[in-house]
Amino acid sequence: MTHRTIRADMSNGIEITRCVCFDLSFCVLQKKCNERARSIAEISEEFGCGSSAGCGFCMPYIERMLATGEVKFHEIL
Numbered sequence: 429m430t431h432r433t434i435r436a437d438m439s440n441g442i443e444i445t446r447c448v449c450f451d452l453s454f455c456v457l458q459k460k461c462n463e464r465a466r467s468i469a470e471i472s473e474e475f476g477c478g479s480s481a482g483c484g485f486c487m488p489y490i491e492r493m494l495a496t497g498e499v500k501f502h503e504i505l
């Protein structure tokens with residue numbers, strides 16, 4: 429996803445659907461977690477989200493995804 433794409437998405441309202449640092453959609457991550465339950469720590473270790481190699485911006489969304497099954501978010505958490 430490019431910065432231009434992010435701006436275009438935000439002009440129609442915010443939609444957060446992925447870990448940008450590791451190019452991993454919450455939809456794909458949810459499917460992987462349905463196949464085998466994973467903790468936040470396991471997700472971070474296996475996919476990189478929230479690790480020291482990334483920004484960690486996605487972590488509140490992943491926590492909410494695990495709790496509710498949501499994969500698209502329209503607010504900053």
Ligand code: FES
Nearest residue numbers: 447449482483486
């Ligand atoms: S957006 Fe997931 S680590 Fe940066």
